[in-house]
Amino acid sequence: MVEQRKPHIASVMKAFFALSVVAERPESISAKALAEIMSAPLPTTYHLLHTLVAAGALAKGGNGNYRLGPRIGMLADAYLEQGDPLERLEAPLRALAADTGESAYLSAWRHGEIEVVAMAEGSHAVRVANLQRGAFGNGHARASGKLLLAYARDGVREQYLKSHPLTKLTPNTITDKDLLRKEFEVIRARGYAIEKEEFTLDVSCVAAPILAGGRVIGAYTVSSPTSRFQRVSQDLIATLVKSCDNAQDLFAE
Structure with a gap:
């Protein structure tokens, strides 16, 4: 069971790292720039970004770049209100x-x-x-x-x-x-x-x-x-x- 969980844990860590990178930037970020920062293949980064957008954790702008999504705002509010x-x-x-x-x-x-x-x-x-x-x-x-x-x-x-x-x-x-x-x-x-x-x-x-x-x-x-x-x-x-x-x-x- 422990071995089966490791890939999922790695995916969660990558997703969290991607969100942290986006949060630290004053402007939205492109998939290519994020892939370079994460040292990850561009197709893999796109897949991760699409998943985070679908979850509402990220939002894709008209210029194709990514920023934090509404779900993150809801989580932040909940964190403070607790x-x-x-x-x-x-x-x-x-x-x-x-x-x-x-x-x-x-x-x-x-x-x-x-x-x-x-x-x-x-x-x-x-x-x-x-x-x-x-x-x-x-x-x-x-x-x-x-x-x-x-x-x-x-x-x-x-x-x-x-x-x-x-x-x-x-x-x-x-x-x-x-x-x-x-x-x-x-x-x-x-x-x-x-x-x-x-x-x-x-x-x-x-x-x-x-x-x-x-x-x-x-x-x-x-x-x-x-x-x-x-x-x-x-x-x-x-x-x-x-x-x-x-x-x-x-x-x-």
């Missing part, structure tokens, strides 16, 4: 709220939305209206939304901007897509996002990414009254970035 790894991030979130004294939030992608999945209150925290656990939408106006959009794949980011109106919530809300894209560039360059009264008047926020395996799996955000934020923003940013680094250590192999 509590791992986001559950592990709640203790550091509470510590972040305690260290800063402010409201702290954990946000992540859920079914194409940027959702608040956990929150904690500090000793002198201010609670932002309409931003409780389970809240989503208006990602263009939230520090966590801008952060996760900035680090998202180009296709994911553009689809979000296409399907979500850039509603002007306050006079400071960025509603021009080109200006928002420039903001994303700034966020990626400095490693965190700042939102000054773009979502709610008198409240400012800063968000930073949480990494696992080199990929952004969520964001921590700290919110504060703008008057206090202006005085302590650098300390908040330093504490936030340290908290994200500590959270990243939870996933170190």
Whole structure:
């Protein structure tokens, strides 16, 4: 029985490796390029790709190249919703709220939305209206939304901007897509996002990414009254970035 299983195990490992290669590339990949990376014959690679497309694990674009399919998205959502790894991030979130004294939030992608999945209150925290656990939408106006959009794949980011109106919530809300894209560039360059009264008047926020395996799996955000934020923003940013680094250590192999 063990000998009969070996070919199947090898096929599963090849399929997993192929999916990993596709996931690591920012753009879709051709069958020829994948075959070269896998050191596999092109006909064998085509057979593997056709099988993965049929299973919904990959999708074939109009240019003949391959990208991750909808089934992978469903599996990713299920993984997060079952509590791992986001559950592990709640203790550091509470510590972040305690260290800063402010409201702290954990946000992540859920079914194409940027959702608040956990929150904690500090000793002198201010609670932002309409931003409780389970809240989503208006990602263009939230520090966590801008952060996760900035680090998202180009296709994911553009689809979000296409399907979500850039509603002007306050006079400071960025509603021009080109200006928002420039903001994303700034966020990626400095490693965190700042939102000054773009979502709610008198409240400012800063968000930073949480990494696992080199990929952004969520964001921590700290919110504060703008008057206090202006005085302590650098300390908040330093504490936030340290908290994200500590959270990243939870996933170190």
